[in-house]
């Protein structure tokens with residue numbers, strides 16, 4: 001007897017993700033699924049990005065996933081008027097249907113770049129297509145230098161990797177060369193941006209963002 005439950009769940013997810021992708025393309029919105037462990041600095045990065053780039057030519061929106069609170073959305077809503085919190089309950093990742101519902105609460109005509117902050121988790125968010133243009137993986141110094149090696153799927157899939165909290169390097173035993181070697185071995189081509197949101201050293205991230213988001217303008 002065939003029991004294709006998981007297969008069907010992912011198939012349905014992919015179908016809804018395709019609808020999301022079309023909706024976002026039609027509205028000329030470039031969408032980034034930001035994936036990282038709890039506390040690596042996803043919301044902090046987006047807060048500073050919204051603050052520093054918010055008045056510029058690109059208009060931003062955010063969908064943020066969290067189990068029960070709206071704290072991340074409240075933080076970002078201070079810097080952006082297109083922010084929607086998605087509560088996943090016991091769910092450890094966002095799925096395409098939740099994103100679909102989130103999109104219905106945004107004014108896509110007023111957004112050029114949409115950030116989706118996924119639930120803090122390095123594992124299953126990698127496998128769920130949300131309709132995004134690209135997935136960005138975020139690690140941080142405080143998690144330990146073995147996390148790229150232990151989460152190869154994210155390293156494979158990500159189009160950009162961020163290593164946050166470099167300001168903590170003097171205080172933490174983190175072998176940066178080892179981390180870089182693991183990344184190179186798993187994905188020789190992925191750009192790795194080492195940064196400190198705390199120190200606001202975000203220029204390489206902004207440069208990547210501008211190039212990546214530029215694709216919709218020329219695409």
Ligand SMILES: Nc1nc2c(ncn2[C@@H]2O[C@H](COP(=O)(O)OP(=O)(O)OP(=O)(O)O)[C@@H](O)[C@H]2O)c(=O)[nH]1
Pocket residue numbers: 036037038039040041042043044045072119120121164165166167168195196197198199
């Ligand atoms: N030292 C240091 N702390 C940072 C940096 N970036 C973020 N933090 C701190 O790390 C903690 C977690 O940051 P968040 O931005 O909430 O992390 P998150 O990834 O959004 O967390 P979840 O949404 O819970 O998964 C906060 O106390 C931040 O102030 C950094 O560059 N350096």
Ligand SMILES: [Mg+2]
Pocket residue numbers: 042043044072117
């Ligand atoms: Mg957060």
Ligand SMILES: [Zn+2]
Pocket residue numbers: 091092093124125
């Ligand atoms: Zn999950």
